Amino acid sequence: MGTQKRKTYIDVLRIMGTLMIMFNHTSTFGFALYTVRTQGILYWLYLFLAILVKVAVPIFFMISGGLLLEREEKVSTVLTKRFTRFLLVLFIGSLIHYFYFSNWQINMLSIEDFARNVYSGGIVTPYWYLYSYLGFLLMIPILRKLAWGLGTKGYVYLIVLYFLMRCLSIVRYVMWRGNVDMSPYFSFFIMGDNIFFPLLGHFIEYRLPEIYYEKKYAFRAVLTTVIVIGICAVLTNLQSKVTGLWDEGSTQTFFNTFIFIPAGGIYFCVKYWFKKHKVSGAMETFLCTVGSCTFGVYVLETIYREETKFIFWKVLEHFPTLIACMVWIGCAFVIGVVSTFCLKKLPLVKKLL
Numbered sequence: 001m002g003t004q005k006r007k008t009y010i011d012v013l014r015i016m017g018t019l020m021i022m023f024n025h026t027s028t029f030g031f032a033l034y035t036v037r038t039q040g041i042l043y044w045l046y047l048f049l050a051i052l053v054k055v056a057v058p059i060f061f062m063i064s065g066g067l068l069l070e071r072e073e074k075v076s077t078v079l080t081k082r083f084t085r086f087l088l089v090l091f092i093g094s095l096i097h098y099f100y101f102s103n104w105q106i107n108m109l110s111i112e113d114f115a116r117n118v119y120s121g122g123i124v125t126p127y128w129y130l131y132s133y134l135g136f137l138l139m140i141p142i143l144r145k146l147a148w149g150l151g152t153k154g155y156v157y158l159i160v161l162y163f164l165m166r167c168l169s170i171v172r173y174v175m176w177r178g179n180v181d182m183s184p185y186f187s188f189f190i191m192g193d194n195i196f197f198p199l200l201g202h203f204i205e206y207r208l209p210e211i212y213y214e215k216k217y218a219f220r221a222v223l224t225t226v227i228v229i230g231i232c233a234v235l236t237n238l239q240s241k242v243t244g245l246w247d248e249g250s251t252q253t254f255f256n257t258f259i260f261i262p263a264g265g266i267y268f269c270v271k272y273w274f275k276k277h278k279v280s281g282a283m284e285t286f287l288c289t290v291g292s293c294t295f296g297v298y299v300l301e302t303i304y305r306e307e308t309k310f311i312f313w314k315v316l317e318h319f320p321t322l323i324a325c326m327v328w329i330g331c332a333f334v335i336g337v338v339s340t341f342c343l344k345k346l347p348l349v350k351k352l353l
Contacts (some may be wrong), residue, residue, distance in 0.1 A: 008284050009274035010067070011061055011291025013267060018294040020056035020327055022301050022329045025126060029312060030325030038240075046322070047233045054255050057129055058197045058263035061136065065198025066205035068140060068249070069147040083137045088277055089352050090130045093299045096122045100303055119199030124302060136194035143195070144315040147202045155203040159260075161188065166257050173253075177242055200260060218272045221265035228261045289341070296353040297333060304332040304339075 024031050031053065034046035035324075066080075098114055099105075101123075117123045121131055136143075150158065165188065172180050190196050235254040240246050279287075297304065305328075312328035344350045 006288055007274075008279060008287055009062055009271045011287045011294075012274070013063060013150075013270055014291045014294040015287070016270075017056040017059045017063075017193070018297050018301075020053035020328060021126070021298065021331055022305060022333060024053045024056065024126050024326070025301070025305065026325055027248060030329070033321060035246050035248050035251065035302075038246050041192075044233060047236060048229055051229045051232050051236075051255050051259070052262065055263040055266055056258060058193065058200075059267055061133075061197035062127070062204070062263065062267050063128075063229060064076075064133070064136065064203030065143075065147075065201030067201075069144050069198060069202040070206055071144075073140075076261075078140050082187065083134065085352060086130060086134055086137060089299060090101060090134070091118065092352070093130075094118050094127065096300065097124045097302065111228075126298075126302060129298075132194045135192075136198060139195065143198060147199060150207070151202075152200075152207050152209070155199070155207050157195075158190060159203075162190060162260065163258075165191055169257060171253075173235075173239060178239070178253075190222065197260070200264055201267065204219070204264065204271065212236060213272050213275055215276075218269050221268050221272075222346050225262040225265040228258050232257060232259075290337055290342060291346070293340040293353075295339045296343060298335035299353070300339070301336060304336045305329070308335060310334040 026032075028036055031050050034050055037043050037046065043288055047216050050088065064223060092134055094117070095114070098117070101107070114123075121128060168182055172178055172182060190199070232254045235257070236251055239253055243250065245251065254285055308331050312324050315324040315327045340353060
């Protein structure tokens, strides 16, 4: 098969997703501000924003599904070219963070401790995505067969089934205030994020009819996104009032309940915009360059955030917390992009990032 032309909207989605992921890791400096201010208009603004950024990981899985599931590749290619690459990134990234968290004291390295933490995923919390992505890569040969065989009606059935399963998760709170769990045996393999979202991305890329790429449908997608996030925010608020718990860990039960709808809506809208609007060659090159660096930013984003946190405190002296946080994350992102761009000049690093 020939080389696919790079899709600008995919790079834009990558940039948006990476910024959202970085913001998602700011706790009460930005992401969890809704736990600090639990009433008033700012509470709802902070809560809306916290739920919105949860579309990041689904969008990345959707991008992978849209780019990889339509391709024809040998299983050996998937294992040697894709799986091995991400496995190496996981290992090297974990090693860098292992040294970073020990203040770069090489004598502190314990091979047994490092191996145990890599195995359990305990070194870098955000790397849970890499572990999940490795699972997706191993499933690609099977998911491709599934994706190729699903027509539009098959995909609609898949999405409706996923939606109904998500609705069932609310019943335990509506009827029993969260004290009763649904039987774990009533489940479907499609409920895994690394299964459903790649298929959803493939659907939007290859099965969604062209007639839907019109302004009225884009408007409906935006409106639906806002309404769904609003519903999740109301459910979160009600849960906190029932349980009396307002901390970050206890309030995210409904953040991902219907997040596939905003994630799909944003993916669709960005793709729609670039189908209907022409960007200049210079802008396309810029977006392509930045987009190609986002994976490198993600791999070391914990370090970029920690090493630039002083920016947050400086800006906070003159501006509200949320603005200070956004400036901080923006600066960390730019530094990450520049660093990755330079690192990719090295042949071996370029193959990994």
